Amino acid sequence: MTEAEFHKAYLREKELRKQAEQLLEDRSRELYRSNAQLTEANQALHEQQRAMVQSEKMASLGVLAAGVAHEINNPLGFIYSNFSSLVEGLQDIQRFLNQADQMIASGQTVEQIRNSWREGLMIYDIAYLLSDYQNLAVETVEGLERVKQIVSDLKSFTRQDDGNKVPVDVNECLRAALNILNNQTKYHSQIEVEYGELPVIQGYFGKLNQVFVNLIANADQAVEENGLIRVSSRLNGQWIEVSIADNGHGISEEHKKYLFTPFFTTKPVGEGTGLGLSISHNSVEEHGGEIRVESEVGSGTTFTVRLPAGSAPAPSD
Numbered sequence: 001m002t003e004a005e006f007h008k009a010y011l012r013e014k015e016l017r018k019q020a021e022q023l024l025e026d027r028s029r030e031l032y033r034s035n036a037q038l039t040e041a042n043q044a045l046h047e048q049q050r051a052m053v054q055s056e057k058m059a060s061l062g063v064l065a066a067g068v069a070h071e072i073n074n075p076l077g078f079i080y081s082n083f084s085s086l087v088e089g090l091q092d093i094q095r096f097l098n099q100a101d102q103m104i105a106s107g108q109t110v111e112q113i114r115n116s117w118r119e120g121l122m123i124y125d126i127a128y129l130l131s132d133y134q135n136l137a138v139e140t141v142e143g144l145e146r147v148k149q150i151v152s153d154l155k156s157f158t159r160q161d162d163g164n165k166v167p168v169d170v171n172e173c174l175r176a177a178l179n180i181l182n183n184q185t186k187y188h189s190q191i192e193v194e195y196g197e198l199p200v201i202q203g204y205f206g207k208l209n210q211v212f213v214n215l216i217a218n219a220d221q222a223v224e225e226n227g228l229i230r231v232s233s234r235l236n237g238q239w240i241e242v243s244i245a246d247n248g249h250g251i252s253e254e255h256k257k258y259l260f261t262p263f264f265t266t267k268p269v270g271e272g273t274g275l276g277l278s279i280s281h282n283s284v285e286e287h288g289g290e291i292r293v294e295s296e297v298g299s300g301t302t303f304t305v306r307l308p309a310g311s312a313p314a315p316s317d
């Protein structure tokens with residue numbers, strides 16, 4: 001190879017290397033850019049997922065709202081009427097006392113006063129009024145407690161858990177879910193509940209509450225008039241299990257594959273969003289648990305939520 005040829009080869013090699021370096025740099029820049037885009041997309045997805053969870057809640061809340069209004073309206077109705085009769089009765093007691101007062105002031109004999117006192121007691125039916133008031137008071141307090149409970153259960157349903165797990169009593173979470181669904185279910189199905197003794201776990205109350213609300217609402221929508229739903233919880237080894245079993249129409253093999261797919265629904269618009277099970281699946285997974293399904297067309301379906309019992313909170317000192 002002559003020196004000139006060598007130089008040419010050298011230059012060509014140098015040029016190629018430069019091109020290769022340029023290519024590498026371009027590629028790295030592209031990679032960096034698409035990585036940034038991916039991170040951004042991932043964040044947007046997370047945000048969307050959070051929004052979806054919230055909108056599924058709101059959609060089921062829409063269905064729940066009418067029932068909940070009724071559930072609150074009922075006790076309010078009798079509290080209102082209790083207070084109205086309380087006012088009337090108080091006026092009678094006031095009249096009776098005024099009358100007694102006048103009599104004492106008018107200087108009648110003790111005998112006369114005693115007689116008209118007894119008469120007044122009978123006319124105004126004071127003994128009955130007083131005992132009736134005790135009942136009204138007990139009933140009123142119970143009604144107010146029911147309203148308070150419903151409002152607090154609704155709050156726990158709509159609340160967004162902040163990022164931290166807290167000690168959760170799964171039975172309490174289940175009870176709250178049953179309570180806010182009560183009006184929707186009580187005219188349609190019979191619910192049997194059996195709470196087993198459970199350890200407290202670390203988790204997200206709102207999310208688990210939403211899981212139970214959806215599973216119970218699904219069961220209620222799957223059964224015929226007067227259908228049966230069995231809700232039970234138990235500790236099974238290292239697992240907390242919550243089962244919701246119905247004797248409804250069941251799920252076909254074909255549909256079983258899609259149950260947890262977002263937007264899969266067999267319900268008419270307005271009744272189903274198709275998001276309940278996919279969100280429930282994610283929420284249960286966040287607790288290190290799983291959802292199992294057993295179903296037979298025509299005889300019923302059992303959903304079982306399994307949560308690790310081992311995630312008990314650290315004992316406080």
Ligand SMILES: Nc1ncnc2c1ncn2[C@@H]1O[C@H](COP(=O)(O)OP(=O)(O)O)[C@@H](O)[C@H]1O
Pocket residue numbers: 214218219222246248249250251255259264265266267271272273274275276277278301
């Ligand atoms: N207990 C059940 N019995 C029968 N089918 C069920 C039951 N639970 C869920 N499904 C089926 O799974 C589908 C998806 O449920 P889900 O994700 O909660 O959405 P949605 O209730 O809004 O339809 C339902 O539309 C229904 O076809």
Ligand SMILES: [Mg+2]
Pocket residue numbers: 214217218272274276277
């Ligand atoms: Mg549902």
